[in-house]
Amino acid sequence: MKAQIITIGDELLSGQTINGNAAYIGEKLTALSINVVKTSTVGDDEQAIFNEFQHALENFDLVIATGGLGPTNDDVTRTAIIKFFDTDLIESEDVLNDIKLFFEKRSRELTETNRKQALVPRIAKVIRNNRGTAPGTWIERKGKIFISLPGVPIEMIGMMESFVIPSLQEKLMTTEKKLYSLSLMTTGIPESNLFDRLGDLDALLGSSKIAFLPNQFGVKIKLSIVEKDEHTASEVLSHVEQKIRALIGRYIYGKNGELIESVAARLLIERGLKIAVAESCTGGLISSRLTNISGSSAYFERALITYSNGAKVELLHVNEDLIMKYGAVSLEVARLMAEGVRAVSGTDIGLAVTGIMGPQGGTIQKPVGLVYIGICDDKICTAKEFRFGDDRLLNKDRASQAALEMLRRHLLGIPNEE
Amino acid sequence: MKAQIITIGDELLSGQTINGNAAYIGEKLTALSINVVKTSTVGDDEQAIFNEFQHALENFDLVIATGGLGPTNDDVTRTAIIKFFDTDLIESEDVLNDIKLFFEKRSRELTETNRKQALVPRIAKVIRNNRGTAPGTWIERKGKIFISLPGVPIEMIGMMESFVIPSLQEKLMTTEKKLYSLSLMTTGIPESNLFDRLGDLDALLGSSKIAFLPNQFGVKIKLSIVEKDEHTASEVLSHVEQKIRALIGRYIYGKNGELIESVAARLLIERGLKIAVAESCTGGLISSRLTNISGSSAYFERALITYSNGAKVELLHVNEDLIMKYGAVSLEVARLMAEGVRAVSGTDIGLAVTGIMGPQGGTIQKPVGLVYIGICDDKICTAKEFRFGDDRLLNKDRASQAALEMLRRHLLGIPNEE
Known part of the structure; x- marks a missing residue:
């Protein structure tokens, strides 16, 4: 399953906010062995959002979009969704109740603007939000899945954990190939030197892949493999690990991001x-x-x-x-x-x-x-x-x-x- | 001038690394009043990088790409560049000297793999890197600008500061309206408390805008204004600053990102x-x-x-x-x-x-x-x-x-x- 993540918001483009949402969703999808092929960010602009949806759904099986679902006029994702899927909005009773409860709990008055948040695309399954007022949506069409979530990290994370991740897990066939990976943390030796010492990479790696990720603390060597069977994958990776350790073992201080x-x-x-x-x-x-x-x-x-x-x-x-x-x-x-x-x-x-x-x-x-x-x-x-x-x-x-x-x-x- | 930022690297897609580069470049371009319309991330995959370059250069005036320029086999950006621009690689004497110096200083031996980093696209202006060994490139074609920089943040930032930002500034017309901003660094007081103490924001701000950016070290208050004239902009901002200082001055320890x-x-x-x-x-x-x-x-x-x-x-x-x-x-x-x-x-x-x-x-x-x-x-x-x-x-x-x-x-x- 190939996926694109789309994050929406002017504040992301201008660097006022660092894109933690894309990283969070990327991590969770990768853990489900979904192949995140691309992420993109567009501003609060209906046409730009529409175009991005189109491009993503043409190329990938799963699209998750965050942001632009708030109650104010700069939030245009919902409009882009109903135009793109050629549907209209209906009031969701469940969501309206959630919103009423949310305001009651905080002793705040429910305004007309807030009430509008209960309007959801007719063809969507609603993803309820128990940390805020903007609901998410899940739309399936032509074998592809489109998910829209709010941009506030804590709300997005709550909905990913309670609904999106379990639902995707159910969708995924267990017979599909998955991505398995393993990292070796090295220090005291430059990337080019590691590369040279490892010699013939094709012979070393077999069906697995390697990446070198350097920073001032050292070089992380990441091994990965796409496999059906977890046991086979871990055998291949640990075999490659042993061969690498035989060549540069003394520079390896830990595994998988360890400090x-x-x-x-x-x-x-x-x-x-x-x-x-x-x-x-x-x-x-x-x-x-x-x-x-x-x-x-x-x-x-x-x-x-x-x-x-x-x-x-x-x-x-x-x-x-x-x-x-x-x-x-x-x-x-x-x-x-x-x-x-x-x-x-x-x-x-x-x-x-x-x-x-x-x-x-x-x-x-x-x-x-x-x-x-x-x-x-x-x-x-x-x-x-x-x-x-x-x-x-x-x-x-x-x-x-x-x-x-x-x-x-x-x-x-x-x-x-x- | 409309821009797209492209960040390259599997580790960004899988959320192992949070995309700070896109935020940094977005902030710098925005400060130059360049309209960042889109950012995207693709993996270490030559075809995906090629496609992204194509799409970006069709739609925008400026494209800045980071990542994939290292010396090892998973770094494929350079190959994508020469294919996309239909050019070839030549050895840059300047870059080779930089690399030699880099290795001399560290008393390390220069390997064949390192030497390859001196190969640059024939049609590119070279952007030298004094914090690492991968050079950047600046290519102009059909009135559009394409820039490629390494993904290691400290190297990318160094090259942005020393070359890219000044060069873009030269290119830009000075008569356009620009974004001016000023930040006040506060600590020891929560965001909501600051907000309350500032009172009526519309009266306080006039034509300027405000944003509250909190982290564990405090809250950065960012004031901004879009203006033609620099002098007018700085007068408005400093007037607002004075009013803010009168209300919460003792919590302000510095300005503009000062530590x-x-x-x-x-x-x-x-x-x-x-x-x-x-x-x-x-x-x-x-x-x-x-x-x-x-x-x-x-x-x-x-x-x-x-x-x-x-x-x-x-x-x-x-x-x-x-x-x-x-x-x-x-x-x-x-x-x-x-x-x-x-x-x-x-x-x-x-x-x-x-x-x-x-x-x-x-x-x-x-x-x-x-x-x-x-x-x-x-x-x-x-x-x-x-x-x-x-x-x-x-x-x-x-x-x-x-x-x-x-x-x-x-x-x-x-x-x-x-």
């Missing part, structure tokens, strides 16, 4: 270890990410954000002469900070970062983007150099990701040198 | 003051935000992320008996933490937060979302209670925002009680 801080947290909890963090250039970001996880007090003891040299000396007991000798941004100081924060906090592990985030403060020897990360436990104490880019906030993200990856590798005994 | 951490940083620098931060429940987020600002070492001395009670006693010298008496999450402990971090750091100001972020850890007396924030200087030492929601990450955002707002008010001498 590296969750992985690190789980490993710390499993091992019963406590960590303390010393941050300079990342300014608290690593600690904030480690404490984003519920229950973080089990493994997170404290962090010392030692921005000034004085704080590094005073709080972490880093030798001032060594800061003078090597510079605050150096392999040596990163290691001493990790050692220091571990010692003063009495934790199992110390993790430390120092670097130059930019845009100012770089030199030829020590350019913007240069970062050193140190990690120590009772046996090992090591540090590593990284070179990131020019953007301060992206550098903070990248440095925090690299630090959490060093922690993950440390906990798993994977060498941090490549 | 509260930038405002706080500017005030600290102007006053020559240094700050130290003690964080419990926010886990480093306040410090991370304060150090997101370039040049933060001028005012940010250190932060102590005292997650455990032991760390509060040991590092901040909070009296252990008082923690036992009042609880770690209390007005008293917030004040003592602020006092403590200021004293041990020798800074002008101490700022401290303690609270329960959830989802676990709440009690009837101290529910999830309860937060205390303390702030001290050499004269004043005060703390305030806040009650946020159930979501851990949103609570961290809200608590950090409230702390920075207390700091802003403290620096400006605005009372923190309402």
